[in-house]
Amino acid sequence: MRAADAFAIQSRACAKLDSPFMGRMLPLLWQVLEDDTGAVAARVKAWPGDLSPSGHSVPLRLAGALHALVLQGKDAGLVAAYPPQDVGDDVLKPALAAAVQTHEAQILHWLDSAPQTNEVRRSAVLLAGAAWLAGRSGLPFVLSELGASAGLNMAFDAYALETPGGVIGAGGSPVRFTPDWHGAAAPAPAPITVQDRAGIDLNPLDPSEAGDALRILAYLWPDQPYRAALTRNAIALATTRPARGDAAPWLEARLAPHCPGALHLVYNTIAWQYFPPETAARCEAALQDAGARATQHAPLAHLAMEADALGDGAALTVRLWPGGARKTLARVDFHGRWIKWAA
Numbered sequence: 001m002r003a004a005d006a007f008a009i010q011s012r013a014c015a016k017l018d019s020p021f022m023g024r025m026l027p028l029l030w031q032v033l034e035d036d037t038g039a040v041a042a043r044v045k046a047w048p049g050d051l052s053p054s055g056h057s058v059p060l061r062l063a064g065a066l067h068a069l070v071l072q073g074k075d076a077g078l079v080a081a082y083p084p085q086d087v088g089d090d091v092l093k094p095a096l097a098a099a100v101q102t103h104e105a106q107i108l109h110w111l112d113s114a115p116q117t118n119e120v121r122r123s124a125v126l127l128a129g130a131a132w133l134a135g136r137s138g139l140p141f142v143l144s145e146l147g148a149s150a151g152l153n154m155a156f157d158a159y160a161l162e163t164p165g166g167v168i169g170a171g172g173s174p175v176r177f178t179p180d181w182h183g184a185a186a187p188a189p190a191p192i193t194v195q196d197r198a199g200i201d202l203n204p205l206d207p208s209e210a211g212d213a214l215r216i217l218a219y220l221w222p223d224q225p226y227r228a229a230l231t232r233n234a235i236a237l238a239t240t241r242p243a244r245g246d247a248a249p250w251l252e253a254r255l256a257p258h259c260p261g262a263l264h265l266v267y268n269t270i271a272w273q274y275f276p277p278e279t280a281a282r283c284e285a286a287l288q289d290a291g292a293r294a295t296q297h298a299p300l301a302h303l304a305m306e307a308d309a310l311g312d313g314a315a316l317t318v319r320l321w322p323g324g325a326r327k328t329l330a331r332v333d334f335h336g337r338w339i340k341w342a343a
Contacts, residue, residue: 003044003058004030006051010059014221017335021083021223025096026059028089029066032097040100040107057115060219065110066099068218074106075099083223116205117219118149120234121227121336122269122305123156124177125316127192129303129329130156131168132343133263133320134190137299141194142264144254146283147271148199148242150207150216152231155238157192165189174233180338183330187343195262199242200250207235227335247275248282255290260298264290267303270314270334291321305332313338 007030015023033041044051044058051058069075070082081087081095100107130141145154159175161168163186205212213235220227243250251266266287272280287302294300300321308315316330316339329343 001050001052001055003047003051004034006053006055007059009052010057013053018337019221019223022063022221024089025092026063028093029059029062029096032093032100036097036100038101039104040111043108043111058111060115061111061113062107063221064115064215064218065103065107066096067220067222068110068214069099069103069106070222071214071218075103084225113203115219116149116203116215118152118205118216118231119227119269119335120152120159120175120230121177121179123153123159123175123234124161124179124336125269125305125330125332125339126153126156126267126303127159127161127168127177128163128187128339128341129267129316129318130192130265131190132187132329133265133301133303133318134192135188136320137263139261139263139299141192142259142262143194143197143199144251144264144266145197145199145242146247146251146266146268147274148201148204150205150212150235150238151199151240151242152207152216152234152238153269154197154199154240154242155234157194158237159234163187163189168192173237175230175237177336179333179336181341182338183341184343186341195259197240198254199240200245200247201242202244202246204242204244206241207238246279248279248286251283252286255286255300258293258298263299263301265301265303267305269305270307272304272306287319288324291319291324294321296322307334313340 007026011023011026070078077095078099081092158170160173161177164181165186166189168189207213291300302319305314305316313331313333316332317328319326331340
């Protein structure tokens with residue numbers, strides 16, 4: 001894919017997800033790089049493989065690097081051109097060009113790593129799914145998250161979800177979700193009690209570290225301050241950190257012991273699709289093996305929010321063992337803005 005196409009695709013995706021600034025900034029950034037002869041432009045133009053959101057997400061790597069400069073206050077020109085300021089392209093484009101040249105080393109460093117957006121609003125989906133499961137099992141949870149990033153969604157039970165049927169989760173939480181609810185009635189609020197929680201990620205972030213916290217916030221889009229506010233509040237509540245490693249051997253070990261008197265909930269949000277085929281196959285085999293050993297007093301569930309071929313957001317599916325039949329609970333927005341409940 002041509003770099004110009006990757007920037008255009010990412011621009012449209014951001015605009016569709018309520019970020020008009022990103023929708024406008026990314027094409028301008030490509031224009032800057034197209035005419036530039038520096039190291040950043042050269043690396044992007046020579047990038048091997050797919051630069052798009054379906055591949056290496058190079059436009060978002062650059063966007064994160066530039067937003068980090070703004071959050072750090074390192075570039076006065078960018079600060080003056082970024083939200084909450086409202087400037088024209090005639091101001092924004094020169095500011096982008098100057099930043100790319102001035103902060104070459106830092107931007108090149110950010111290009112080395114894929115974006116990590118720990119989207120806290122996906123916990124709205126997890127709360128809905130957990131309430132549905134809790135209403136059926138009546139058991140406390142053991143949680144295992146695959147692709148946990150900074151672990152903010154490992155603490156979903158500490159957040160609150162407003163639904164037409166009431167509040168699910170911790171009613172007084174400073175992390176509160178108010179998605180547009182469509183379709184069937186929301187699951188009835190049910191106690192979500194967690195006995196144990198853990199997660200795994202190839203490159204886990206520690207939000208208590210300044211550099212990792214900057215990375216988490218920089219990948220949030222500059223004209224969406226409410227996401228930053230939710231994330232900062234979530235950082236204050238989430239104290240369990242994910243382990244570092246491949247999901248497959250970790251999940252195999254995690255599922256090996258029985259959890260009598262608890263429902264073991266394995267979950268992932270926009271993560272499984274990025275697993276290498278061998279990792280996905282081993283994770284699936286581990287789930288099937290543990291599912292075969294599950295009982296009514298020690299059930300197992302797999303809750304997954306992942307993209308599919310339908311294109312209208314992501315599918316929220318669940319498998320509950322004993323049994324293991326797959327059920328679609330809802331279609332959901334990638335950033336948790338709406339939930340179309342089907343269960």
